[in-house]
Each structure stands twice: as C-alpha cells, then as structure tokens.
Amino acid sequence: MTSTKNLLTKDRKTRPETASKKAYHHGDLRAALIDATRQLVEEKGPDSFSVSDACRLAGVSTAAPYKHFKDKTEMLVAVVLEGMARHRENMLAALEGIPEGSPERITAIGMEYVAFALNEPGIFRLKFGGFTDRISDPRLDEGGQQSFEILLTEVAKCLGESEITAEVRRRGFLLWSFVHGLSFILRDHGLAEKGEEFDLQTLLDDVAERMLN
Amino acid sequence: MTSTKNLLTKDRKTRPETASKKAYHHGDLRAALIDATRQLVEEKGPDSFSVSDACRLAGVSTAAPYKHFKDKTEMLVAVVLEGMARHRENMLAALEGIPEGSPERITAIGMEYVAFALNEPGIFRLKFGGFTDRISDPRLDEGGQQSFEILLTEVAKCLGESEITAEVRRRGFLLWSFVHGLSFILRDHGLAEKGEEFDLQTLLDDVAERMLN
DNA sequence: TCGTCAAGTTAGTGCCTCTAACATATGTTA
DNA sequence: TAACATATGTTAGAGGCACTAACTTGACGA
Numbered sequence: 001m002t003s004t005k006n007l008l009t010k011d012r013k014t015r016p017e018t019a020s021k022k023a024y025h026h027g028d029l030r031a032a033l034i035d036a037t038r039q040l041v042e043e044k045g046p047d048s049f050s051v052s053d054a055c056r057l058a059g060v061s062t063a064a065p066y067k068h069f070k071d072k073t074e075m076l077v078a079v080v081l082e083g084m085a086r087h088r089e090n091m092l093a094a095l096e097g098i099p100e101g102s103p104e105r106i107t108a109i110g111m112e113y114v115a116f117a118l119n120e121p122g123i124f125r126l127k128f129g130g131f132t133d134r135i136s137d138p139r140l141d142e143g144g145q146q147s148f149e150i151l152l153t154e155v156a157k158c159l160g161e162s163e164i165t166a167e168v169r170r171r172g173f174l175l176w177s178f179v180h181g182l183s184f185i186l187r188d189h190g191l192a193e194k195g196e197e198f199d200l201q202t203l204l205d206d207v208a209e210r211m212l213n
Numbered sequence: 214m215t216s217t218k219n220l221l222t223k224d225r226k227t228r229p230e231t232a233s234k235k236a237y238h239h240g241d242l243r244a245a246l247i248d249a250t251r252q253l254v255e256e257k258g259p260d261s262f263s264v265s266d267a268c269r270l271a272g273v274s275t276a277a278p279y280k281h282f283k284d285k286t287e288m289l290v291a292v293v294l295e296g297m298a299r300h301r302e303n304m305l306a307a308l309e310g311i312p313e314g315s316p317e318r319i320t321a322i323g324m325e326y327v328a329f330a331l332n333e334p335g336i337f338r339l340k341f342g343g344f345t346d347r348i349s350d351p352r353l354d355e356g357g358q359q360s361f362e363i364l365l366t367e368v369a370k371c372l373g374e375s376e377i378t379a380e381v382r383r384r385g386f387l388l389w390s391f392v393h394g395l396s397f398i399l400r401d402h403g404l405a406e407k408g409e410e411f412d413l414q415t416l417l418d419d420v421a422e423r424m425l426n
Numbered sequence: 427t428c429g430t431c432a433a434g435t436t437a438g439t440g441c442c443t444c445t446a447a448c449a450t451a452t453g454t455t456a
Numbered sequence: 457t458a459a460c461a462t463a464t465g466t467t468a469g470a471g472g473c474a475c476t477a478a479c480t481t482g483a484c485g486a
Contacts (some may be wrong), residue, residue: 025433025482047260052473060434063475067433072474128397129342141402143358172409173398174391181394184341185386189354198383207387210423238451238464265442273465278463297447 032058032070038079041122046129056127076126077137083123084143087116091150101157103212107150109180115201117183124183125148151176158212174211179204220317245271251292252423254335259342264288289339290350296336297356298327304363314370320417322364323392327413330396337396338365340369371425388424 026032036057039050051072055062069075092113098105117124123143127140152164155172191197239245249270253262264285268275282288307325311318330337340353365377368385395416404411 029433050473050476061436063436063472063477064434066475117342121394125342128401131340173411174416177394177398178391179394180397181390181392185390186399188341198386203387242464263442264444274467275442276446276467277465281450285443 005009015034016042026058026060026064027093028198029058029060029064032084033065033068033075034078037075038083038123041079041119041126045055046076046126049076073135077140080123080126080135081139081143083120084127084140084147087113088143088147088150090191095154101160103205103208105154106151106158106175106208107201109154110175110204110208111140111180112203113179114183114186117187121187127182128184148172148176155212171211175208178207200203218332219327228375239271239273242271242273242277244334246281246288247291247295250288251296251336254289254292255333257328259289259335259339260367262289273282286348289355293336293339293348294350294356296333296424297353297360299332299356301356301360301363303329304360308367314373316371316418316421318367319364319371319388319421319425322367323388323395323417323421324414326392327396327399330400334400336398341393341397361385361389368425388421391424 007050035065037049040053040057044053051065052062054075055064058064060167065075069078091109091112094108095105126135127144136197154171155175156162156164156168159168159171161168186200191200246267253266253270256264264278267288268277271277278288278387282291294317303320304325307321308318311321336381339348340357365381368388369375369377369381372381372384374381399413400425402411
C-alpha cells in the first residue's frame with residue numbers, strides 16, 4: 001500500500017532490483033514484515049495481531065521474522081516508530097501556509113492529531129493506548145516528546161513568547177490533554193453524541209481560544 | 214483483597230457459608246475468578262493476562278472458567294463492568310458535601326476520574342484504551358454513558374440550566390475530553406514533565422473555569 | 427573458486443485457549 | 457428416603473501461537 005520501503009532498513013550495498021528472482025532470499029523481508037504488520041494491526045486490531053499472520057501475508061515461514069526482530073514486540077515497536085514519524089510529518093505539513101503566531105496553527109495541529117487517531121487507530125492505540133506493559137522503548141517516548149515540542153513551539157509564538165516558558169508548557173499541556181482525550185473519544189464513539197453532532201473544527205477553535213487567551 | 218463477592222453473581226438460594234468443605238464444588242468460583250482476573254490485570258497488565266494464570270490463582274483447573282464465562286473476553290468484560298460501577302460510585306461519593314452548582318463539583322469529578330486511571334490502570338485501559346477489537350459489549354457503552362451523565366448534570370447546574378441543553382452537552386464534552394486525555398497522559402508519564410510539576414487540583418480548577426465561564 | 431555469513435527453511439517445545447467427555451455434588455420430586 | 461436432573465467441577469486433547477535449534481541456500485569478498 002504505502003511505499004515506505006527502506007524507511008527503517010539498514011542500508012545495503014548494491015541490492016539487485018530484479019525483485020522477482022523467485023528468491024530463496026526475500027530481498028527486503030524486514031520492510032515487508034513491517035508493512036504486513038501495519039496492515040494487520042489496522043485490519044484486525046493490535047490485540048489480534050499475530051506474527052504468524054504477518055508471515056503468511058509476507059509469504060515466508062514463521063521463523064523468518066526472528067532473523068530481523070528480537071520478538072513480536074519489536075515488530076510492533078518498529079511499526080509504531082514509523083507511524084509516529086509519519087504523524088509528525090503530517091503535523092508539520094499541516095502548518096504550511098498558515099501565518100506564524102496565529103491560533104489557526106494550533107488548531108491545525110489538533111486536526112492532524114485527531115485525523116491520525118481516526119485514520120490509523122491501530123497504531124494510535126499501540127503508541128498511546130497504554131501497551132506499556134508490553135512495549136516500553138525509550139525511542140517511543142522520544143518520539144512523543146518531539147511531537148509535543150512541535151505544539152509547544154506554536155503555543156509560544158501564539159502567546160508572544162520568544163522561548164518555551166513554564167506558562168507555555170502549561171498551556172501546551174492543557175491543549176495536548178484535550179486533543180489527546182478527544183482523539184480517543186472520537187475513535188471510540190464518533191462525533192455524533194446521541195444524535196447531536198459537533199463540528200470538529202469549531203470545537204478545536206473554541207478550545208484553542210479558551211486555552212490561549 | 215476487595216470484598217466484592219456477589220456483586221456479579223446470580224442470586225443463589227441457601228448458599229452454605231461453611232466455605233471450607235474442601236469441596237469439589239468451589240462455592241463461588243465466578244466471583245473468585247473475577248477477583249483473580251482483576252488482580253492479574255493490574256499486576257501484569259491486560260496484555261499479559263491469561264486465563265490459565267487466573268485458574269492457578271483461584272486453584273481450579275484451566276477448564277473450570279468455561280462453566281461461568283463464554284471465553285477469556287467475557288471474563289475481562291465482567292471485570293471492567295464491575296470496575297466501572299466502582300468508578301461511578303467513587304465519582305458520586307466525591308460530590309458529597311460540595312455545594313450544588315459550584316465548579317468544585319466539576320473538579321471533584323475530574324479528580325476522581327484521574328484517580329481511577331492511576332489506581333486501576335489495567336481496568337482503565339481495558340475500558341478506554343481501545344480494546345474495542347476484542348471487547349465490544351453494549352453494557353460497556355451504557356456504563357460510560359452513565360458516567361458522562363453524572364458530569365452533564367453537574368455542568369447544567371453550574372451553567373444555571375434546568376436541563377441538559379445542547380450547550381451543556383457541548384461543554385461537558387469538552388471537559389470530558391480534557392480529563393480523559395489527562396488521565397492517559399498522567400498514567401503514562403506522571404505529572405512531572407521534564408522536571409516541572411503541575412499541581413493537579415490547580416490544573417483542573419483552571420480548566421473548569423476556562424470551560425464554564 | 428571457494429569459504430563465510432546473512433537470511434532463509436523445517437522441526438519441535440512449551441504455553442495458551444477452548445472443547446469433549448466424564449465425575450461429583452446438590453436439590454427436587456416421587 | 458431414593459433416584460434423577462442439573463450445575464459445576466475434572467482430565468485429556470486439539471489446534472494455534474511465540475520462539476528456538478539445527479540445517480540449507482545463495483550472495484559476496486578474498
């Protein structure tokens with residue numbers, strides 16, 4: 001589906017691009033397994049994901065992944081890391097063309113945050129749903145921190161601060177909490193709450209104003 | 214630990230309370246298994262929970278649970294339902310003694326919401342963390358809705374409305390989103406964000422004021 | 427050309443969920 | 457009170473999964 005090959009693979013020299021060798025060796029099994037894992041996590045849900053399924057999808061034996069990943073958890077971590085990088089890129093892209101220091105930049109980030117939760121709920125849950133008993137990799141915390149910094153930078157500009165002060169951090173934390181919770185709720189229940197519908201953009205504008213004034 | 218027997222068991226007539234019959238029949242295995250499940254879910258995390266472990270803890274064979282529960286998922290649902298009832302009771306109890314219509318009632322609910330997430334993270338995650346691919350029981354949605362109604366009632370009073378209007382629902386939704394997200398973040402990272410600490414009560418007061426004014 | 431090593435394979439272990447068939451206690455009814 | 461029906465336990469076992477060990481293939485460098 002997505003052409004994310006080589007994102008997480010170690011560089012290899014002179015890989016022959018004649019991919020159809022009917023090869024005993026796969027070519028880039030690591031990337032293929034990550035693709036398969038992401039697909040299955042979204043299709044069946046993270047809980048129902050099995051390494052065996054990923055192997056079947058990639059067309060290899062069930063022992064093959066262990067040449068590339070320590071265990072099942074490491075496969076999931078790889079998928080989440082890749083997803084978080086995409087998430088950050090999306091948020092940064094959403095900022096383009098919006099004037100610096102305007103609250104629209106805050107809401108744009110929020111919209112993108114929610115969009116990721118709705119478009120890739122499986123990965124969103126793996127990262128944020130508290131898989132913490134299974135997955136605890138420092139790289140995941142780093143990634144989350146980087147996303148948070150993006151928000152803080154914008155909050156600082158909105159508040160007219162030249163650097164990230166305690167107050168900026170505090171406001172950012174409030175905004176983050178809100179959008180984070182909103183993402184979970186929307187993913188689980190949708191925007192229609194007992195027949196009444198909220199407009200997401202309006203909701204975010206409202207909150208940004210309340211939090212930043 | 215907690216004496217929650219009979220909470221979820223069908224009434225049985227004339228249960229002999231001479232529990233130590235070295236009995237082939239357990240007495241109240243259903244309740245014992247729910248207890249064991251809750252304990253294990255908190256100790257090891259929902260992902261690592263296994264029916265076999267619960268059986269060992271309860272001292273029965275691994276086939277015994279299936280006389281009381283359809284499958285593993287139904288065991289978890291039972292634990293979550295029981296936890297949600299406790300959660301609602303806690304929130305209602307937290308309101309006692311606080312004058313009607315004051316925003317302190319809102320923050321008291323928020324504090325209790327967060328407290329549950331921190332005290333019973335396993336159950337919190339099972340309910341809200343999006344186990345939705347495995348667990349989807351209408352009773353869970355009902356329970357969540359009931360909790361939300363508690364909040365809405367208080368929001369209406371704070372806004373001086375005699376019934377739950379669209380605006381009440383909207384404000385309640387904003388508050389819920391915030392506290393929900395806050396719960397997740399605190400459970401995952403704690404209140405100390407890079408050395409700076411927020412006071413939870415102050416944070417909630419602040420947000421309530423911003424959302425209700 | 428040959429040896430080495432990365433990256434596949436098959437076979438197998440141990441744990442898990444869940445089912446089938448059997449065993450035992452309990453309480454109802456003749 | 458005896459016998460039956462039913463609820464609730466048991467053991468045995470099927471089938472799936474994560475992961476390992478030992479073997480095989482083939483690509484690359486000396």
